[in-house]
Amino acid sequence: MTEDNGFRIGSEALWELARDTLTDVGVPADTASLVAGILVDADVRGHPSHGVAMLPVYVQRVLEGGILTHATPTWKHLSETAGLVLGHGGFGQLAATMAAEHCAESAHDHGMAVVGVRGNNHIGMLAAYRRQFTERDVIGLILNVSGPSVSAPGAQFPTLGNDAICLVVPRRTGDPFIVDFATGVVACGKIREAALRGEAVSTEWLLDNTGHPSADPKDLDRGGSVPVFGGYKGLGVQLIIEVLAGVLAGGTVSPLVNRQRQRPDLPMNCSQLFVGFRTSLLGDTDPDALLHTLDLAIAMGYKNSPPDCYFPEQRERLHTARALESGIDIPKALADRLGWARRA
Amino acid sequence: MTEDNGFRIGSEALWELARDTLTDVGVPADTASLVAGILVDADVRGHPSHGVAMLPVYVQRVLEGGILTHATPTWKHLSETAGLVLGHGGFGQLAATMAAEHCAESAHDHGMAVVGVRGNNHIGMLAAYRRQFTERDVIGLILNVSGPSVSAPGAQFPTLGNDAICLVVPRRTGDPFIVDFATGVVACGKIREAALRGEAVSTEWLLDNTGHPSADPKDLDRGGSVPVFGGYKGLGVQLIIEVLAGVLAGGTVSPLVNRQRQRPDLPMNCSQLFVGFRTSLLGDTDPDALLHTLDLAIAMGYKNSPPDCYFPEQRERLHTARALESGIDIPKALADRLGWARRA
Structure with a gap:
């Protein structure tokens, strides 16, 4: 309790x-x-x-009606190393799982592969699709385009999705290495968690519907927005995701995606991209040792001890x-x- | 004058x-x-x-001796859709041009391709390799791992490269769309420009060799560092580049790369990754219209007129x-x- x-x-x-x-x-x-x-x-x-x-x-x-419970994803296009899954407005996790499986399997067999998903709904945390890659010794890059809740640097209103990017790297021994984050300075869900708990949020996390910084988490779903992380360079990351998971995979971009809370009656029509590279694709490499080197190097960059979680x-x-x-x-x-x- | x-x-x-x-x-x-x-x-x-x-x-x-003027890059590994170029310590631009050409050509012919470069030197601005991709209607993703000059979030000392990432997207009409930036909150070169001009820099750009914010651009090459952009999420971008251009392509990571100014006698031994996706790989898409939608949407996010350069x-x-x-x-x-x- x-x-x-x-x-x-x-x-x-x-x-x-x-x-x-x-x-x-x-x-x-x-x-x-x-x-x-x-x-x-x-x-x-x-x-x-x-x-x-x-x-x-x-x-x-x-x-x-925003999630069609009996929709089954289908392949629109499928070759040895490239594919496109249509989500048909069902649970996003179905199409995403299908895409991750095929992408990882193809990359394992052929060195690299790319699978897009179009016409989809929310797929949850991108890192949830890690096992498909790690089990096959494949590095996975997963990108998601979402509905507009993020504001551009210095902007007042939400025009871009809180898009996400995730990299999954199998280690030979031990847990995989995973990077997984969204382009908003904070995940929208973290603001909604605060709302559920009745707590205020940092005014750096949120603009209200007039474009002013706000500490009231409820402002997010009243037309507010989350600023993109990292200023103009963060916008660069956002646009890379928009092009790869949106333009290339989805034939869309985040301003055209339906927000799942604002239009519960409509499929989001969002899209994802899964890219897989077999770890050994370009020759012998030792991910465990190199990741360990990175970890140690970063830790050594702190004059005193590093923060509890720096990696x-x-x-x-x-x-x-x-x-x-x-x-x-x-x-x-x-x-x-x-x-x-x-x-x- | x-x-x-x-x-x-x-x-x-x-x-x-x-x-x-x-x-x-x-x-x-x-x-x-x-x-x-x-x-x-x-x-x-x-x-x-x-x-x-x-x-x-x-x-x-x-x-x-850090750049071997007569070194010629060679293919270590070459298949239809994947390749590895060895730079042999020559001018980085030679190996990078060879890699970009092959990557774009292969992606045009086969839908997607990936080429790594290992044992290389500085290759210049990543966007310089855009034409290889745009001429062939291929979306290009270019990643570079550099020698350590960037400090992790809240860290005092440089342990990571000012790694770079670039996306090149051909438009059917007009100039290509290009995103190109490095992971430091500012490019090291911009600090050195200020040094050349004898000007101070923002203290948000630079830490001196004791880890304190500095406005003196000369501190960069006296053991100083540039903080990674975007805090912990910016570190995430850094680590994605480290894994793809470092671990996968180069068999290295930035803490192991020689800094070109500190060791002018040694090849940097840095690495790059070039990934190409044919624009039509996953089906019909209209990059021009979708990029225009993004541009308009971002502009509309500003209450008044957007900044002069927002895209x-x-x-x-x-x-x-x-x-x-x-x-x-x-x-x-x-x-x-x-x-x-x-x-x-």
Whole structure:
């Protein structure tokens, strides 16, 4: 039992709860299992913004038609090393899983591969698709174009998606190396977590609908926006994602994507790109040793000891250990919305 | 004649000067022509940090052995869609040109391609390799791993390269769309430009060799560093480049790369990755219209009029027009160092 009178639960039991919440609104069992697994994975890794906190949105979208529960992704185009999946407005995780599998398999067999997804919905945390790559000794680059919630440097209004980029690198021994982040100075979900907890946010995270800095997390879904990270260079990263996952893969860009909360009645029509490179594609290389060198070098750049988490996956590893040992906290507001309160 | 008593010169004449400066120290004519062209291209585009201001460094490195003037890059590995070029410590532009050509040609023929470069030297502004891609209707992604001059978020000392990333997107009509930037909050060359002009820099650009913010541009080459852009997310971009251009392509990472100014006697042993995707790889798409949508959307995000340059290539287009009309300014300090002063 946590302080806010929510509850704490093991990952397996949380997965069952999430799955049942989806099947209760008519989602087929296989789809519900897959989607629930991807959400709980985010909670385990310490990113609740991409975890079961998404369920109220998914449920609303299922009920209003934004997610077509019985849509099945199909291949529009498929060659040995390139493919395009059409999501048909179903759960985004279905098309994304299909794309990640094929991309990793093809890259393993042929050295490199690229698979796009078009006409899709929210696919959750990009790092959730890591195993398809790491199991096959393939480096995976995953890009996502989302609906407009991010403002350009110095701009007042949201015109760009909180697009995401993820790199998955298998290590020969130990956990994979993963970089996974969105282009907003903060993930929208982190602002919504604060709203759920009734807490204020940093005014560097949020502009209200008049373009002024705001500490009220509710302003995000009242026409507010999150500034792009890193100023003009961050905009550069954003535009690289827009071109690769939008223009190349999706025939779209984020200003044309439907925001999932604002239009629960419409598929987002968002798109993704998966690129795979076999680790050995360009010759012998030792990712473990080189990543270790990077880690050590960065740590040595601090005059005193480095921060607790200065290198990707350190934070996620801590959270995973904690979640597997002690379970995952579900805030009361979320439990109430999902009718989970009785499980406490 | 500019204020600082340097001189103004047309791009063609500047190219000849640059070429002759290189042949004077024994660089073969073909190589000197190529390298001079890539440097002058940066000056024309308004990035003098990557322009002929590099010549004093190149000349010193040629004289001391860091650049082997007669080295010829070779293919270590070559298939239809993947290749690895060995630079053998020659001018980086040679191996990079070979890699860009093959990558773009292969991607045009087979849909996608990837070419790495290993054992290389400085290759100049990444956008200089745009024509290989745009002429073949291929989207090009170019990544470079450099020697350590960048400090991690909150760190005091330089441990990472000012790595660079560039995306080249051909438009059906008009100039290509290009994103091109390095991971430092500012390009090291911009700090050195300020040093040449005897000007102070923003203390957000630079830490001195004790890890304190500094406004003295000379501190950069006295063991100082440039903070990575965008904090922890910027570090994420850095690490994506390290893995793709370093680990995958180069069998290296930036802490292992020799800094060209600190070790003029040694090849940098840096590496690059070139990835090409045929624009039509995943189906019909209209890059011109989608890029126009992005441009308009971003402009509309500003309550009043947007800044003069809010979208990539706007600044470069202005500079190119100005350079072609009025010529390029060469600062006196640079002209003196290169013995060009007599041309004023």
